[in-house]
């Protein structure tokens with residue numbers, strides 16, 4: 001694929017850390033050019049940021065930072081108990097105004113370029129499907145990107161990331177777990193097991209609500225309620241079951 005070189009000075013060493021996460025973002029800026037300038041700005045306030053790639057809405061793909069360098073896109077973040085996300089990830093920014101400046105669907109040419117780019121990255125680094133994540137997955141208290149309009153299901157169909165296979169039950173489930181203490185603790189435990197940084201106190205506090213919202217943004221975008229309903233629990237269970245099966249098949 002054609003890649004335009006647009007080098008950013010904002011990177012440093014991975015210090016030997018192996019790459020095992022692909023992290024997806026939207027730029028969340030008024031225009032693509034403003035976003036690219038910021039990602040390449042050595043004097044950006046309040047802090048310097050970057051990503052390895054940035055894909056415009058017309059599909060044009062920019063390389064900002066070489067893959068073997070650490071780009072600065074994750075910020076304070078955590079997945080599966082590890083907060084060293086920049087060192088172990090490749091970051092792709094998708095140009096989109098985001099929730100602050102007019103969130104809109106990701107156009108077809110942008111998705112096509114992303115799929116080609118991501119397939120290459122996963123192959124080069126052997127990143128497992130369940131470690132293709134959104135910024136909101138690793139920073140659920142601060143971030144909403146790439147957001148509920150991002151088509152994770154389609155990505156999974158192209159071999160990038162995971163999507164639960166059996167969805168037939170979701171429509172039938174409407175129960176609410178808020179009154180069931182045991183279920184709240186169980187849901188937190190499952191979110192934690194999947195990789196989310198979530199309290200394990202059995203209480204539906206604001207932090208837990210934000211983590212549930214992040215999960216829904218990724219895996220239940222049509223039901224973005226922030227409430228711990230049975231559909232959320234069902235989707236989580238399918239993901240955890242799917243992971244057990246896939247890790248089991250490796251022996």
Ligand SMILES: [Zn+2]
Nearest residue numbers: 025026135145
């Ligand atoms: Zn982001």
